[in-house]
């Protein structure tokens with residue numbers, strides 16, 4: 595996934611900048627099924643968001659503090675990046691950081707992705723999707739709160755261009771299987787590792803680790819990844 599046009603060292607300096615590392619205080623989890631998250635946001639005027647709307651668009655669902663697309667937007671300046679996040683203070687801080695770094699190919703939206711995504715973008719306007727380490731919601735009665743649901747997968751099938759890649763990651767086997775199976779169950783997607791398989795490092799593209807991914811790696815825990823394509 596890397597396509598370097600800015601030196602990595604410069605990006606890391608940017609990300610470690612004192613202003614950037616200031617943290618928003620937020621609740622650890624919110625319930626996406628709560629009434630206050632049930633209303634779809636209006637789509638922004640995209641030409642006022644990105645300097646060049648003709649660039650392909652990469653979407654990161656559940657971006658939290660947004661560091662993954664903050665880095666990717668600098669590594670791949672020929673793409674636009676959009677992060678969706680349900681905790682508003684994080685989104686406000688992400689967009690402040692974006693502005694501090696004068697990045698014109700990056701934007702974050704506060705919304706419930708499960709409610710808002712279908713109205714935000716148009717058919718064939720999306721070129722890549724990542725869902726990385728979504729909240730696990732272990733209890734059976736809470737599993738409807740998980741981000742990847744059949745309806746979200748159907749929305750993505752509608753928005754993604756043919757051959758667009760989908761990258762899924764989790765450190766929780768059950769959650770990773772759940773996500774992968776929802777995509778495999780939709781006839782518009784193909785699992786490049788074969789149905790029922792996770793991607794090994796040979797096919798999962800090299801990428802910049804997310805915050806959660808770094809934490810999992812540092813603890814020596816396994817990561818389960820799936821790499822699919824829109825047919």
Ligand SMILES: C[S@@+](CC[C@H](N)C(=O)[O-])C[C@H]1O[C@@H](n2cnc3c(N)ncnc32)[C@H](O)[C@@H]1O
Nearest residue numbers: 626656658679680706707726727729804805806
């Ligand atoms: C465990 S964090 C992972 C963050 C990041 N992707 C990473 O790998 O470091 C999951 C994020 O998804 C957000 N989230 C959960 N449900 C969501 C939803 N329905 N819409 C948008 N964001 C959601 C949570 O608020 C949280 O910030």
